Amino acid sequence: xxGVTQTPKHLITATGQRVTLRCSPRSGDLSVYxxxxxxxxxxxFLIQYYNGEERAKGNILERFSAQQFPxxxxxxxxxxxxxxxxxxxxxASSVALVDNEQFFGPGTRLTVL
Amino acid sequence: DAKTTQPNxxxxxxxxxxxxxxxxxxxSGTDYIHWYRQLPSQGPEYVIHGLTSNVNNRMxxxxxxxxRKSSTLILHRATLRDAAVYYCILRDVQNAGNMLxxxxxxxxxxxx
Numbered sequence: 520x521x522g523v524t525q526t527p528k529h530l531i532t533a534t535g536q537r538v539t540l541r542c543s544p545r546s547g548d549l550s551v552y553x554x555x556x557x558x559x560x561x562x563x564f565l566i567q568y569y570n571g572e573e574r575a576k577g578n579i580l581e582r583f584s585a586q587q588f589p590x591x592x593x594x595x596x597x598x599x600x601x602x603x604x605x606x607x608x609x610x611a612s613s614v615a616l617v618d619n620e621q622f623f624g625p626g627t628r629l630t631v632l
Numbered sequence: 633d634a635k636t637t638q639p640n641x642x643x644x645x646x647x648x649x650x651x652x653x654x655x656x657x658x659x660s661g662t663d664y665i666h667w668y669r670q671l672p673s674q675g676p677e678y679v680i681h682g683l684t685s686n687v688n689n690r691m692x693x694x695x696x697x698x699x700r701k702s703s704t705l706i707l708h709r710a711t712l713r714d715a716a717v718y719y720c721i722l723r724d725v726q727n728a729g730n731m732l733x734x735x736x737x738x739x740x741x742x743x744x
Contacts, residue, residue: 521675550730562676562719562734575731609675617730619664623675 522546523624525610531630537598540627544591544612550574551593552613552621553585557606568593569616600631636720641739644710652705652738654720659700663722666732667694667705671716676734679705679718715742 522545532538544551553565564577568587579585582600587593597604607628611621637655644650656665667679680687680694682703687694693706707714719737723730 521677523675552731554732554734561736562670564731564733567731577731611675613730617725619666619681620678621676621730621732623677626675 521622521624523610523612523622525608525624525627527627528625529628529630531632532600533632534600534602536600536631537596538600538629540595540597540608540610540629542593542595542610542612542624544593544610545622548612548614548622549591550613550616550618551587551591552611553579553593553595554609554611554623555606556609556626557603560606562609565595574616597629602631605629605631636722636735638718638720638735638738640736641741643741643743644707646712646742646744647709650707650710650714650740650742652707652718652720652740653702654704655702656720656722657701659722660724662726663724665694665696665700665703666721666723667692668719668721668732668734669714669716670719670737671713676719681723710740710742712742712744715740 524543549570552567556562565579567575585595607626609626611623666681668676670676682694695704717737
């Protein structure tokens, strides 16, 4: 158990819908990262927040957005969902902005029908 | 970004050592070498990291070539629980963020 929690574990929705994935980092960790894992693209970095501020952006679609709240939990919002958005979404956390070790959560499996 | 090359898959016998290779010929002086692994149905898990010198921890050892163009993750005694996908990742400490760029990794199969 990494100490990072993600909800829900599974999510099934339809094309065109909007969903919110939630992540609680380990106690004391200020950085939160979101990654997407799909069969064709592998594991891809989406975005990093540090202490409430966006600090790095990867290949995140404009239809996706994220935020980190004052209590440090984070949410990833996915809108206008397409079949290709079906994937595992992982959240990770670390203590600092730049850290040697990231702790990953168990992931949320999103299925878009 | 500097890239890594790993074999797609490797097989090992239980309780034998495993050497997982990684090539990173375009590595820069500010790139750290990280290894993560992903067990079935789980998120990735940190294994080890290094810059220039060989490193040991409770999970594994990391051997880094003198020219830093390759590295090897060593599991001293493979167990069935070590069956996973192992990712070799270069992380540039000069980046504003701390993103990890995953490649395809090596799927390690451990036979009893």
